[in-house]
Amino acid sequence: MAKGRVEVLEEYCKSCGLCVAACPMKVLRISEKINSKGYRPVEQYKEGCIACKMCAMTCPDAAIEVYKIEDNQ
Amino acid sequence: MKETKIYERPKSWKKGVHTHYCPGCGHGITHRILCEVIDELGIQEKTIGIAPVGCAAMMYDYIDVDFCEAAHGRAPALATGLKRTRPDQVVFTYQGDGDLASIGTAEIVHVANRGEKITTIFINNAIYGMTGGQMAPTTLVGQRATTCPEGRDPNLAGYPMRMCELLATLKTPAYIARVSVAQPKYIIEAKKAIKKAFEYQISGKGYSFVEVLSNCPTNWGMQPVKAFEWTVSAMMPYYPLGVFKDFDKEAE
Amino acid sequence: MARVLMKGTEAIAEAAIQAGCKYFFGYPITPQNEIPEYMSAKLPKIGGAYVQAESEVAAINMVMGGGATGTKIMTSSSSPGISLMSEGLSYIAGCEIPAVIVNVMRAGPGLGGILPAQGDYFQATKGGGNGDYRLLVLAPSTLQEAVDLTQLAFDLAFKYRNPVMILADGFMGQMMEAVEIKEYKGQDYDVVPWALGNMEKRGKRTILKSLYLDPGDLEHHNIKLNEKYKKMQEEEVRYEEFYADDADVLIAAFGTTARIAKSAIVNLRKEGKKVGMVRPITLFPFPYDVIKERASKAKHVLVMEMNMGQMLEDVKLAVGERTPVSFFGHAGGISHSVKEIEEKIREIL
Numbered sequence: 001m002a003k004g005r006v007e008v009l010e011e012y013c014k015s016c017g018l019c020v021a022a023c024p025m026k027v028l029r030i031s032e033k034i035n036s037k038g039y040r041p042v043e044q045y046k047e048g049c050i051a052c053k054m055c056a057m058t059c060p061d062a063a064i065e066v067y068k069i070e071d072n073q
Numbered sequence: 074m075k076e077t078k079i080y081e082r083p084k085s086w087k088k089g090v091h092t093h094y095c096p097g098c099g100h101g102i103t104h105r106i107l108c109e110v111i112d113e114l115g116i117q118e119k120t121i122g123i124a125p126v127g128c129a130a131m132m133y134d135y136i137d138v139d140f141c142e143a144a145h146g147r148a149p150a151l152a153t154g155l156k157r158t159r160p161d162q163v164v165f166t167y168q169g170d171g172d173l174a175s176i177g178t179a180e181i182v183h184v185a186n187r188g189e190k191i192t193t194i195f196i197n198n199a200i201y202g203m204t205g206g207q208m209a210p211t212t213l214v215g216q217r218a219t220t221c222p223e224g225r226d227p228n229l230a231g232y233p234m235r236m237c238e239l240l241a242t243l244k245t246p247a248y249i250a251r252v253s254v255a256q257p258k259y260i261i262e263a264k265k266a267i268k269k270a271f272e273y274q275i276s277g278k279g280y281s282f283v284e285v286l287s288n289c290p291t292n293w294g295m296q297p298v299k300a301f302e303w304t305v306s307a308m309m310p311y312y313p314l315g316v317f318k319d320f321d322k323e324a325e
Numbered sequence: 326m327a328r329v330l331m332k333g334t335e336a337i338a339e340a341a342i343q344a345g346c347k348y349f350f351g352y353p354i355t356p357q358n359e360i361p362e363y364m365s366a367k368l369p370k371i372g373g374a375y376v377q378a379e380s381e382v383a384a385i386n387m388v389m390g391g392g393a394t395g396t397k398i399m400t401s402s403s404s405p406g407i408s409l410m411s412e413g414l415s416y417i418a419g420c421e422i423p424a425v426i427v428n429v430m431r432a433g434p435g436l437g438g439i440l441p442a443q444g445d446y447f448q449a450t451k452g453g454g455n456g457d458y459r460l461l462v463l464a465p466s467t468l469q470e471a472v473d474l475t476q477l478a479f480d481l482a483f484k485y486r487n488p489v490m491i492l493a494d495g496f497m498g499q500m501m502e503a504v505e506i507k508e509y510k511g512q513d514y515d516v517v518p519w520a521l522g523n524m525e526k527r528g529k530r531t532i533l534k535s536l537y538l539d540p541g542d543l544e545h546h547n548i549k550l551n552e553k554y555k556k557m558q559e560e561e562v563r564y565e566e567f568y569a570d571d572a573d574v575l576i577a578a579f580g581t582t583a584r585i586a587k588s589a590i591v592n593l594r595k596e597g598k599k600v601g602m603v604r605p606i607t608l609f610p611f612p613y614d615v616i617k618e619r620a621s622k623a624k625h626v627l628v629m630e631m632n633m634g635q636m637l638e639d640v641k642l643a644v645g646e647r648t649p650v651s652f653f654g655h656a657g658g659i660s661h662s663v664k665e666i667e668e669k670i671r672e673i674l
């Protein structure tokens with residue numbers, strides 16, 4: 001399975017939780033941080049992202065960037 | 074180790090803006106899909122959007138293409154004037170259920186029937202979002218709204234209007250589909266349909282219409298995840314997803 | 326083009342085409358149906374388009390869309406249809422989109438009748454739609470003038486990025502008269518900076534909107550619009566004077582009523598009666614100054630309209646307390662006769 005990670009553009013996140021529910025690997029959660037709009041941005045809190053983009057696809061605020069990680073041969 | 078970015082904000086999503094939408098609102102998801110489609114088709118510089126009156130009235134602040142703002146319900150007529158004078162442009166209307174299925178019913182039926190080469194994205198959230206949760210023509214039977222506090226009574230308000238089915242009785246339209254943005258698997262299909270709708274316009278096949286079953290967490294009084302569960306459990310049985318009209322299929 | 330005998334409505338349509346208008350959006354209503362009919366036959370042949378809208382509500386929004394791309398656009402209707410267009414007119418003015426609208430007035434209110442009237446003066450000059458906006462309103466009184474003003478209307482619409490209305494009445498629409506319709510190039514206005522569909526040329530997108538949720542922004546927008554309307558008042562006032570300089574009885578009338586009044590004035594002048602007229606050609610901007618000036622030397626001002634007294638209010642505003650103002654109107658589809666005008670003036674003198 002592919003390996004990946006996500007980067008949350010914290011300023012745009014509204015902590016709606018849709019990405020958390022959408023992630024098949026359950027690697028996302030609402031963090032304890034607070035952004036300038038008063039929302040708690042989502043974070044990837046553990047390994048196991050498979051770069052499936054489900055989270056980014058669900059985000060109404062385009063606040064998630066997804067990276068695919070490949071081992072160099 | 075090599076990292077490749079495989080998803081980023083779409084190019085036509087306006088830089089540095091925060092949308093005014095409530096957390097978890099389907100308008101944002103649909104906007105994002107629209108941007109992705111505009112980018113993939115490479116039409117940012119020749120697309121003209123028409124913003125409705127409704128929660129999406131300021132969508133021009135988020136999608137970086139030419140925009141004109143229509144009066145409530147009149148977007149299809151405005152689009153007609155735009156497209157007739159500039160057939161080289163890609164023109165779309167984006168309308169809520171109050172906008173499209175109530176005050177703008179005449180305009181939507183006739184734009185479809187004339188077969189204007191434009192695309193309509195119809196956001197069905199079964200409520201008047203912007204004005205604070207009044208009953209919409211698409212509000213479900215029994216669903217509470219501020220102007221039907223006991224729930225919609227079909228004896229008084231009739232049954233919710235199924236716009237895809239209604240428009241599909243017309244001979245002219247080229248593409249009519251209902252999709253949803255409730256969950257990733259639906260979002261994938263929604264994007265395909267919206268892309269196809271634009272492609273039909275660009276190739277001159279005719280009028281294309283995509284209804285998007287969305288949500289309104291705020292006025293439904295639900296958390297976003299619960300709201301989208303309700304879209305699936307309550308809306309989808311009454312508003313079945315699918316393609317109601319397809320020029321290519323009919324041509325076969 | 327040499328002078329040809331044409332019906333008013335058709336002359337207006339041909340004048341628009343000769344001014345470069347290739348797109349028409351409208352909905353049938355008597356007494357102006359010859360305009361859409363003429364356009365539907367001609368426009369497709371010159372690479373334009375005619376669209377029969379589902380209603381006047383839709384027609385005016387199609388006009389808005391066409392104007393939004395910086396294209397010369399026209400629609401025409403008659404009184405009840407213009408009522409339906411009022412929403413769109415307010416948006417067009419708010420978004421600063423050029424458009425030409427012809428109203429061949431019939432008698433109202435409501436469905437009224439299909440005979441000529443001038444009962445839409447208030448609607449045309451004082452609003453109809455919501456908010457602080459103005460239409461430039463041109464009122465022809467002969468077919469030749471209808472032709473010339475229709476062509477001028479396109480220029481003014483683009484000069485000010487504002488809707489311009491030709492306010493004609495049913496007589497003018499249905500009358501046949503010899504007219505000369507020249508090809509009219511008009512001025513060349515660069516629409517690229519504001520019109521939709523030019524993102525590639527401009528390098529960035531543009532938005533046409535009338536929504537300003539910030540009260541400061543909206544006030545700024547209204548002030549900007551108002552400056553435009555002030556400029557119209559400074560630069561676009563048009564009127565005709567007819568024996569007005571020494572008139573004891575000064576008539577104020579527009580459109581067909583003014584034309585009929587002229588015959589009465591000519592007859593009365595032959596009897597040595599000092600009767601004259603100021604005929605506003607632009608109803609907005611209204612020629613307050615000349616009416617004020619001429620009225621100050623007259624003994625009496627007589628306002629005549631095919632309504633119950635609408636322009637009367639503007640004339641009174643111009644005249645003030647100095648000179649008595651009276652009103653002689655018809656409403657319902659009846660026009661003034663030369664004879665009754667003469668009698669009315671003899672009464673006054």
Ligand SMILES: Cc1ncc(C[n+]2csc(CCOP(=O)(O)OP(=O)(O)O)c2C)c(N)n1
Nearest residue numbers: 126127128145169170171172200201202203
């Ligand atoms: C002519 C007119 N009537 C009423 C309104 C008030 N109004 C604004 S938005 C709206 C309904 C919006 O509902 P919908 O179209 O479903 O959009 P949503 O906000 O749900 O996305 C209404 C009635 C208006 N702006 N203009």
Ligand code: SF4
Nearest residue numbers: 023049050052053055
């Ligand atoms: S890319 Fe897939 S696995 Fe990774 S965080 Fe997003 S949804 Fe979860």
Ligand code: SF4
Nearest residue numbers: 013014016017019059
């Ligand atoms: S979907 Fe987007 S806005 Fe919602 S919690 Fe996730 S990152 Fe934040």
Ligand code: SF4
Nearest residue numbers: 094095098128202289
């Ligand atoms: S009110 Fe409803 S439709 Fe409007 S932004 Fe909020 S959640 Fe979305």
Ligand SMILES: [Mg+2]
Nearest residue numbers: 169170200202
């Ligand atoms: Mg709605």
